[in-house]
Amino acid sequence: MITLHALKYSRATRVLWLLADLGQPCNRVDYDRTEAFRAPDALAQVHPLGKSPVIEDDGELIAESATILRYLAAKYDDTSHTPPKGTPAYWQHEALLDYVEASFAEVALRVIMPAFRGKPVPEDARDALNRHLDYIAQAIGDGPLLFGERATLADIQLSYIIALLARLDLLSDHPKVAAYWSALQQQPGYIAATQAAGPMAPPA
Structure with missing residues (x-):
């Protein structure tokens, strides 16, 4: 199962949206923002830049929202979230x-x-x-x-x-x-x- 490292009030909601559309569960690890509304240091232990969202799948660590969305669409053979290829x-x-x-x-x-x-x-x-x-x-x-x-x-x-x-x-x-x-x-x-x-x- 995919693990999603999700910072609160962040781009991670995009990943949850697509997973919900695809009917796919995930192991969600939540991170609260600091008082300065920044990502906590714990996220830097997941990704060198302390980024969210980040997913883990079969030992692979994948960051950047657009890449994650494309990865999930490819992984689950989804063609319903893009217009037909070649058009x-x-x-x-x-x-x-x-x-x-x-x-x-x-x-x-x-x-x-x-x-x-x-x-x-x-x-x-x-x-x-x-x-x-x-x-x-x-x-x-x-x-x-x-x-x-x-x-x-x-x-x-x-x-x-x-x-x-x-x-x-x-x-x-x-x-x-x-x-x-x-x-x-x-x-x-x-x-x-x-x-x-x-x-x-x-x-x-």
Whole structure:
């Protein structure tokens, strides 16, 4: 059975979501955040960078959310969380899956971190975030999710950053993305994951 090292209020919920969709159990090892909202030292004993999520499977240690999601889809022969291979939609999906952490997260965190601390958000950071949210709104298209009504790996990957933005009321000027967040929360895997491990974003 897969072991998931899961930091509270973290990207680990993405992995639980996919496992729930796949009907696969896991041995979940939970880690509480420190008073400074950082990962505890115990996670550094699992991964040199103290990262979460990390999974262990048959002696292999695998980190990075997108890699874990792809690994689980391959392990369980799942094709229901991506568009059909060889189609333009498939490559659009792959680009969006990597976009989340490669491009979007850094921009979003420049707004999220000061907002969480009650500090002013730099105007250039807010402008950059708005450009990315407009891009995501365009990617949603007719919706309700990125590729229709069922969550893909890219939707699952995107959910964590969107949850943080929603928690800080940073989607109010982007109704299409706000509606997308509402649709994500109705997905069975999201519901199962958050019932098991708590909400993605920390409470007020």
